Amino acid sequence: MRVGSRLKGGLDWLRFHEMTKGERTSAEARETPTLAQIQDAFQAAVLGNGDLFLRHIRSGARADRHTLLGVYQNAYLARLVGILKSEYPHLSNYMGDELFGAMTRRYLTAHPSRHRSARWVGDRLPEFLARDRVRAAHPVLQELSEFERALGNAFDAAEAPELTVAEMTTVPLELWSEIVFSPHPSACRLDQAHNTFAIWQALKDGTAPPPVQRQSEVIPLLIWRRHGMPIARRVSPEEAMLWDEAVRGAPFGRLCELSAVFAEPGSAAVRVANVVRGWLDGCCLTHAGLPAIASTTL
């Protein structure tokens, strides 16, 4: 394209021909936006921050430039809301398209994606919901989103070896009190103050979810991946406490002490052993070792 065509409409031709070469270059520079300026304006237009970008584009063969820019603007929210819907399928089903769409648009305005992969676009949704106005009327939504995020994270969490019962039987008895456990990277613990798990289960089964009920005590859950698929299990308050302490590095002996305080002391060691056996059977653990020699695998 010749320089004249870029200046056409923006400058007086007579004045243009009277310019020195330096002046022309300067005028051309003023008239021709840089790639960075174009991209700034385009992004701002897509995010709904002004229409300065319109000056940089032509109308199409059959549609005007407003319509054509609108394709990008409409597609942006539609695409990302669709992605969030697939990341939070039961939350979106529970809320319905209108409420979920409005909430996620507020989320995307507050948190434009900064992720290379669309997989992580909704990563902050539970924290957003904790503050969003919809939570006041529907406090269960934040828990539901947190639960679905945990399932999603378990699905593609890092691989790690699964610690087996057979491996643990080789541990000398005198070392048991000192050993610490490492959870599988997919494992996560949540506490729910409402009957959120039951609501999610009903949504998953395609049945009517029960009314929201605040629980007298929190419902502890353990979420992890087994055989390639995320699973969730409701655990007892004692098991939840033991898991949390084990993840923080408490050795088996300390878990027994804590268990003795938590419930009947005489059977504490047996209870902890049974809980650990459940974790091993469920493939929730990846490693056991001595804390003094952190890298030592038993």
Place this chain on the structure above:
Amino acid sequence: MNRCDAACAGDRPRYLGFGLGLRPQHYREILDGEPDVDWFEVITENYMVPGGQPLRMLERIRARYPIVMHGVSLSIASTAPLDRDYLRGLRVLAERFAPEFVSDHLCWTGVHGVNLHDLLPVPYTREALDHVSARVAEVQDVLGRPFALENVSSYVEYTHSEMTECEFLAELARRTGCWLVLDVNNVFVSAFNHGWDARTFFDTIPRDRVVQFHLAGHENAITHIIDTHDALVPDEVWDLYVHAVDRFGAVSTIIERDDDIPPLADMVAELSLARRIASERRPGLAPVS
């Protein structure tokens, strides 16, 4: 040295035959059956995850089929710095799965750290050409394997573009030695929206740089066409495919479906039409070994 002469771009990727875009909905059918598919194109970002089923499935499918890694997030034309972490992840994934080549799009996806998750068009200026060329060279150096760029569907054209899209692509390929993926549907969509001739687009692209065709469907909104990749390949795109096969010959081809994914058998049936067209137009087309 002209980058076309440099070894960094690698040898021309081999002809792969007729494939499909790999979608999770088809994992089981692919692994349980023997679908008449020569190869799969995988969306790179779907496998840039720490672990789990996506990577396990890809391992199993890769053991049986050649793959091409096709990304959507490189943002090669963005004025934001190249994302080094993303590039490293791309290289690691490519080293693990040994794709025939790695591809992405001639587009940008955002600036200032934001990702709009869209394939936004580039102004076809000398400045943009210099900028993209330099970044392609960087990507080639990091990957150390053949790298290709695909034309995107576009709805807007910039007032100050200095060349056409096909001239830009041709010059980019000449300068950098990168390969080209031509999405026949995208050419059709952009040509309709901007009022240029789709056949001229193909005729301007150098024959020796094209390593893959995409075939897909779209939605006609009367005054413009929206690229949806969620429908059967329409007749007008098949017509254009005939022209592309006539010009470029034996080029690896896939049908790319991104939404409303039908059963695998339906995709395979649609793919057989591409096979038939190619064999009719190019009777001597070499079978895939």
